[in-house]
Amino acid sequence: MSASVVADPPAPAGAPPPPEQEIRALGRSLDAAFPSAARRPVHAAERALAAPLSDRPELRAALFRLVDVAPACRTPTELGEHLDAFLAELPAHERAAGLALHLTGGRGGHALSGRAAAVAVARMARFFIAGEDPAAALPALARLWSGGVASSLDLLGEATVTAAEADRYAARCDDALVQLAQAVRAWPARPLLERDFAGRLPRANLSVKVTALTPLIREAAPEIGREDAARRLRPLLRRARELGAHLHVDMESIASRELIVGLVLGLLAEDEFRDGPDAGIVLQAYLTDSDELLREVLEWAARTERATPLTVRLVKGAYWDHELVEARQRGWTPPVHATKADTDRSFERLTRALLAARPAVRVAIASHNLRSIAHAIVCNRRSGRPDTDLELQVLRGLGDDLHHALAAHRLRVRSYCPVGDLVSGMAYLVRRLLENTANDSFLAARADGADLDRLLRAP
Amino acid sequence: MSFANEPLLELRRAWVRDGLEDALRALDAELPLHVPVLIDGATRDAPDLASTDPGAPERVVAAATRATPTEVDDAVRAASAAQAAWAARRAAARAAVLVRAAGLLRERRARLAALAVRECAKPWAEADADVCEAIDFLTYYAADAVRLERGEELVQLPGERNELRYRPRGVVAVVAPWNFPFAIALGMTAAALATGNAVVLKPAEQSPGCAFELVRALHEAGVPAGALALLPGEGDVGAALVAHAGVHVIAFTGSSAVGQQILRVAADVRPGQRHLKHVVAEMGGKNCVLVDADADLDDAVPAVAYSAFGFAGQKCSACSRVLVHEAIAAPFAERLRGLLDTLVVDQATRFGVDVPPLIERSAQERIADALAQAAAVGATVARGAAGPDEGWFAAPAIVTDVAADAPLLSTELFGPVVTVEPVPDLQAALARVEALPFGLTGGIFSRNPARVRELTWKLPVGNVYVNRHITGATVARQPFGGTRLSGGGPKAGGPGYLHHFVESVVVSENTTRHGLVV
Ligand SMILES: Cc1cc2nc3c(=O)[nH]c(=O)nc-3n(C[C@H](O)[C@H](O)[C@H](O)COP(=O)(O)OP(=O)(O)OC[C@H]3O[C@@H](n4cnc5c(N)ncnc54)[C@H](O)[C@@H]3O)c2cc1C
Numbered sequence: 001m002s003a004s005v006v007a008d009p010p011a012p013a014g015a016p017p018p019p020e021q022e023i024r025a026l027g028r029s030l031d032a033a034f035p036s037a038a039r040r041p042v043h044a045a046e047r048a049l050a051a052p053l054s055d056r057p058e059l060r061a062a063l064f065r066l067v068d069v070a071p072a073c074r075t076p077t078e079l080g081e082h083l084d085a086f087l088a089e090l091p092a093h094e095r096a097a098g099l100a101l102h103l104t105g106g107r108g109g110h111a112l113s114g115r116a117a118a119v120a121v122a123r124m125a126r127f128f129i130a131g132e133d134p135a136a137a138l139p140a141l142a143r144l145w146s147g148g149v150a151s152s153l154d155l156l157g158e159a160t161v162t163a164a165e166a167d168r169y170a171a172r173c174d175d176a177l178v179q180l181a182q183a184v185r186a187w188p189a190r191p192l193l194e195r196d197f198a199g200r201l202p203r204a205n206l207s208v209k210v211t212a213l214t215p216l217i218r219e220a221a222p223e224i225g226r227e228d229a230a231r232r233l234r235p236l237l238r239r240a241r242e243l244g245a246h247l248h249v250d251m252e253s254i255a256s257r258e259l260i261v262g263l264v265l266g267l268l269a270e271d272e273f274r275d276g277p278d279a280g281i282v283l284q285a286y287l288t289d290s291d292e293l294l295r296e297v298l299e300w301a302a303r304t305e306r307a308t309p310l311t312v313r314l315v316k317g318a319y320w321d322h323e324l325v326e327a328r329q330r331g332w333t334p335p336v337h338a339t340k341a342d343t344d345r346s347f348e349r350l351t352r353a354l355l356a357a358r359p360a361v362r363v364a365i366a367s368h369n370l371r372s373i374a375h376a377i378v379c380n381r382r383s384g385r386p387d388t389d390l391e392l393q394v395l396r397g398l399g400d401d402l403h404h405a406l407a408a409h410r411l412r413v414r415s416y417c418p419v420g421d422l423v424s425g426m427a428y429l430v431r432r433l434l435e436n437t438a439n440d441s442f443l444a445a446r447a448d449g450a451d452l453d454r455l456l457r458a459p
Numbered sequence: 460m461s462f463a464n465e466p467l468l469e470l471r472r473a474w475v476r477d478g479l480e481d482a483l484r485a486l487d488a489e490l491p492l493h494v495p496v497l498i499d500g501a502t503r504d505a506p507d508l509a510s511t512d513p514g515a516p517e518r519v520v521a522a523a524t525r526a527t528p529t530e531v532d533d534a535v536r537a538a539s540a541a542q543a544a545w546a547a548r549r550a551a552a553r554a555a556v557l558v559r560a561a562g563l564l565r566e567r568r569a570r571l572a573a574l575a576v577r578e579c580a581k582p583w584a585e586a587d588a589d590v591c592e593a594i595d596f597l598t599y600y601a602a603d604a605v606r607l608e609r610g611e612e613l614v615q616l617p618g619e620r621n622e623l624r625y626r627p628r629g630v631v632a633v634v635a636p637w638n639f640p641f642a643i644a645l646g647m648t649a650a651a652l653a654t655g656n657a658v659v660l661k662p663a664e665q666s667p668g669c670a671f672e673l674v675r676a677l678h679e680a681g682v683p684a685g686a687l688a689l690l691p692g693e694g695d696v697g698a699a700l701v702a703h704a705g706v707h708v709i710a711f712t713g714s715s716a717v718g719q720q721i722l723r724v725a726a727d728v729r730p731g732q733r734h735l736k737h738v739v740a741e742m743g744g745k746n747c748v749l750v751d752a753d754a755d756l757d758d759a760v761p762a763v764a765y766s767a768f769g770f771a772g773q774k775c776s777a778c779s780r781v782l783v784h785e786a787i788a789a790p791f792a793e794r795l796r797g798l799l800d801t802l803v804v805d806q807a808t809r810f811g812v813d814v815p816p817l818i819e820r821s822a823q824e825r826i827a828d829a830l831a832q833a834a835a836v837g838a839t840v841a842r843g844a845a846g847p848d849e850g851w852f853a854a855p856a857i858v859t860d861v862a863a864d865a866p867l868l869s870t871e872l873f874g875p876v877v878t879v880e881p882v883p884d885l886q887a888a889l890a891r892v893e894a895l896p897f898g899l900t901g902g903i904f905s906r907n908p909a910r911v912r913e914l915t916w917k918l919p920v921g922n923v924y925v926n927r928h929i930t931g932a933t934v935a936r937q938p939f940g941g942t943r944l945s946g947g948g949p950k951a952g953g954p955g956y957l958h959h960f961v962e963s964v965v966v967s968e969n970t971t972r973h974g975l976v977v
Contacts, residue, residue: 069906069907072753074786082753085910163800332469
């Protein structure tokens with residue numbers, strides 16, 4: 001008798017890659033539809049420095065540390081002191097350039113330079129954050145909708161370290177769902193955004209973070225956080241079902257992944273949620289084992305009876321530096337791909353696998369990378385499906401030009417719109433700014449004038 | 460120096476956790492372990508000292524044999540006799556033995572971690588880190604001793620040859636604590652062995668099982684029988700050992716009271732003793748974290764909680780006082796208080812536990828007394844969950860409104876208790892730290908680089924941590940050791956530590972003959 005070897009099942013497969021020239025043609029066509037030269041929140045700073053921040057690591061660090069601390073400073077003088085301290089840290093050759101960040105023109109003293117910096121930071125924040133709270137953001141969401149762009153609301157907040165904070169976040173989510181559902185009734189019909197192969201698409205869409213729903217994240221014990229988060233997520237799912245809204249659970253660092261996947265797939269499989277709400281999770285292409293997670297999700301979808309398919313939002317992943325630093329410090333094999341091209345290839349492979357998995361799942365491709373997006377759209381078209389069977393997603397601020405271009409092409413696009421005050425939004429803001437000035441970022445490369453054809457090449 | 464720390468277990472992976480649970484089951488089936496007196500390869504196994512599971516005091520983890528005064532003497536004599544041959548090997552040969560021992564510990568990592576979970580109630584992550592640190596000490600000191608053997612460069616003039624070499628001091632008495640039952644015991648032992656000394660190890664009475672596993676691995680790897688002895692026992696065994704005239708170095712980690720006692724005893728020159736004893740003492744602390752007005756509380760609150768309550772506060776590096784700028788004292792206190800309620804107080808065997816049981820009943824009583832005393836004079840005490848009934852649990856506590864002269868602010872408690880004091884600014888906080896007799900670790904949360912730089916140089920402590928937790932020093936990355944009454948300054952796991960286990964010899968030779976340089 002021969003020993004039987006149990007091999008891993010193969011990764012979920014999709015159609016073969018589509019022809020490159022189609023992807024490039026679509027990419028160019030989308031690019032041509034951008035309303036303006038890409039606007040970026042760090043442009044003012046970069047113009048003052050006459051160089052992209054991605055080439056000036058010390059200045060970039062100083063700028064981000066300033067942005068980071070700004071909301072914690074109670075007075076302009078305090079902020080001015082920090083500004084001085086950051087400038088003093090710069091190496092000699094950068095100090096002159098650093099002074100350009102001293103937006104006062106010099107003689108104003110701490111209070112004045114601090115006030116100017118505070119204004120600059122607030123302006124950057126407004127670029128990414130739709131308003132202080134849902135009510136303040138609703139007009140912006142309505143404008144997006146009228147312009148042919150759907151939205152997902154995201155509530156920014158400080159880290160959840162106490163049960164009271166988790167309760168407050170859950171209450172804010174509940175309140176946001178109610179306000180959203182109320183507001184969207186008055187929105188005009190936008191058939192492109194409201195229906196796909198699986199039926200009606202909710203107008204009201206909320207993204208939530210599990211680490212904000214429980215203070216009990218223990219990476220060695222996902223069950224502890226899962227139970228606690230479930231107590232708060234279950235009522236939100238009920239509310240979303242009652243209001244006909246979509247609830248999307250974001251993915252975070254890998255330390256909470258097992259918890260999040262178990263929580264969401266577990267709850268949605270319960271009888272109570274068989275008929276709704278519409279819900280979704282996120283797949284991160286930068287993880288080296290993302291194929292396995294996709295397989296787990298598809299197996300779940302195959303055995304779980306639900307009225308509407310689960311939406312899978314495919315992203316590259318927002319915690320690359322964090323995962324790498326943590327793995328290095330603890331001596332672990334990094335869970336993320338080592339090069340940007342690896343991530344991009346994984347993204348395209350997962351795109352094809354997800355598209356082929358329909359109708360078991362709905363697919364949302366979330367990226368600002370024209371190549372990644374064009375690839376997804378071409379794949380969808382070649383599968384013989386209408387454009388409405390694919391959702392594209394962008395982040396507010398980073399993806400504004402892109403969503404205009406996508407809407408102009410009558411593609412279904414959704415803008416992810418964070419709301420919150422400056423203090424609670426700071427972590428989000430810093431992450432977006434860092435991403436926006438990272439060497440490997442598509443947006444930064446494009447804004448720095450990189451050749452479009454090169455950027456549209458297969459990774 | 461290319462040195463890589465032993466990778467921690469990736470406990471966020473389910474299969475890694477499963478592997479540890481298997482190891483625990485296998486270990487449980489073996490309990491109690493027998494820990495003999497071990498001298499020159501001969502064992503005496505007549506158990507009269509038990510270590511028990513702090514989470515289930517009925518369970519005996521190790522059945523140890525107390526060393527007698529005669530055995531203390533035998534062990535030191537055997538070590539003296541064996542030391543010369545061990546020292547005669549080149550440093551590289553000794554290093555190879557230590558690296559082999561590291562390999563054995565690596566193979567046994569799951570079992571060793573399980574043993575620390577049982578014998579000392581270390582939660583899995585901490586138990587695993589303890590084993591990794593032990594491995595790190597072996598490989599780090601092994602490599603460092605090879606470098607040390609080369610001696611130091613001296614100025615050379617024509618006609619003379621000058622050399623500075625190091626040689627071992629002789630017999631090292633290692634007196635180890637239970638809270639890092641692998642890392643600290645082995646760190647001191649490995650430093651001594653790497654530099655060519657012989658070692659007599661007296662482990663804490665609470666953790667003889669862990670110590671025996673280390674000694675076994677070292678012998679299996681090739682440390683000569685006579686060069687390493689194990690003397691289980693209580694304080695009397697340690698006292699006899701440090702007083703012995705044949706001991707050259709005393710490497711001690713533990714309480715300040717015992718450390719000072721050792722320094723006094725070591726100063727006495729006994730009949731027949733022809734050397735001064737050198738003491739390497741790592742003692743307690745009263746470690747403070749300073750939180751500035753611009754601190755990010757999202758980071759500071761969890762980091763303080765982890766530093767204060769992790770492993771139930773039973774680390775010498777643990778945070779026991781927080782000095783927080785009054786501008787954010789209220790939100791800081793509220794969030795820390797809220798976090799207290801989320802702490803998982805449970806058996807060390809449970810994954811994800813924050814606060815395991817204390818090591819023994821007397822520790823539980825000590826914490827209860829200290830909190831009762833503080834409350835009696837007007838302090839406000841908030842407690843977290845009490846934990847299971849079985850085991851030496853103490854509910855984690857935050858104490859506020861403490862009188863400036865209260866003992867709670869100046870004595871080390873070694874438990875899950877932290878005090879929080881608002882201060883007008885960090886200068887005032889610095890003054891309070893300066894007023895303390897200790898100087899082990901300290902923390903600063905601030906986003907102003909100028910203030911951070913100033914404070915890091917002024918804080919009178921051995922290890923300063925900025926915008927992070929203040930425990931978990933890692934070999935070669937955060938060499939560890941205190942100042943003031945916390946210790947004599949050597950940094951374990953860092954350059955210079957081995958110097959405490961050697962003495963230097965300078966040889967100056969006249970190389971001229973008949974007026975000619977030859
Ligand atoms: C609507 C929306 C929702 C999102 N939700 C989530 C979420 O729930 N969870 C989440 O984690 N992220 C989320 N993101 C963020 C996303 O993961 C990316 O960080 C971001 O979109 C940038 O990727 P890109 O494709 O737009 O740009 P690109 O510039 O093409 O790609 C940048 C990305 O590539 C990867 N990368 C960069 N350098 C390297 C390298 N050296 N090696 C390997 N990989 C590298 C990183 O993932 C980086 O974010 C979301 C994004 C959008 C648009």
